[in-house]
Amino acid sequence: MNYAYTIVYVADVAASLAFFEAAFGLKRRFLHESGAYGELDTGATALAFVDHETALDSVGQPYVVAAESARPLGMEIGFSTEDVPAAFARAVAAGATPLKEPVTKPWGQTVAYVRCPDGSLVELCSPMG
Numbered sequence: 001m002n003y004a005y006t007i008v009y010v011a012d013v014a015a016s017l018a019f020f021e022a023a024f025g026l027k028r029r030f031l032h033e034s035g036a037y038g039e040l041d042t043g044a045t046a047l048a049f050v051d052h053e054t055a056l057d058s059v060g061q062p063y064v065v066a067a068e069s070a071r072p073l074g075m076e077i078g079f080s081t082e083d084v085p086a087a088f089a090r091a092v093a094a095g096a097t098p099l100k101e102p103v104t105k106p107w108g109q110t111v112a113y114v115r116c117p118d119g120s121l122v123e124l125c126s127p128m129g
Contacts, residue, residue, distance in 0.1 A: 004046070005047070006045070006046070006047055006077065007048045007055075008047075008049050008066070008077075008120055009050055009055040009063065009065070009066070010049050010050070010118040010119075011051065011052060012118075013031065013035055013036060013037060013038045013050065013051050014035055014038065015117070016038075016049045017038045019094060019095060019118070020040055020047075022094040023090060023094035023095070023114075024087070024122075025090075026040040026041065026047075027040065028040060028041070029041040029046070036050060036053070036054045037049070037050050037051075047077065052065065065119070066119025067117070072099070072115055073119070073121060075121065076113075076122060077120055077121070078122070078123040079122065079125070080126065081124060081126065082126065082127070084112050084126055085102045085110075085112075087112075088101070088102050088112040088114065091114045091122070091124070092114065095116075096114035096115060096117070097114060097115040097116075098113075098114055099114055100112055100113040102124070107128075110125065110126040111123060111125045111126075
């Protein structure tokens with residue numbers, strides 16, 4: 001078994017791609033001409049977005065829409081960076097909601113949390129070891 005991708009269900013795929021590009025400096029790999037599916041260039045494992053209509057058709061039943069939930073979903077997307085405070089400030093400037101300011105954990109890692117306009121929870125953290 002290989003971990004292949006994470007797909008985030010969103011209202012507007014192009015807007016989510018643009019936000020992730022601006023907030024986290026990622027590059028767009030692909031946006032389908034329908035606008036229903038897109039991917040970011042994140043290395044071997046894809047971070048993708050699909051619109052709710054397509055997701056509902058695929059899943060075949062209703063699900064919790066992250067952007068409509070008052071609380072973040074119980075999962076996160078994690079990005080590692082050498083400068084967590086700068087990454088946090090960039091994400092907030094791009095429109096992310098700050099949830100937890102950067103803090104250094106007892107084991108030496110710096111972490112912070114933001115919530116994206118599409119409802120996704122993102123952890124920004126320094127590399128371990």
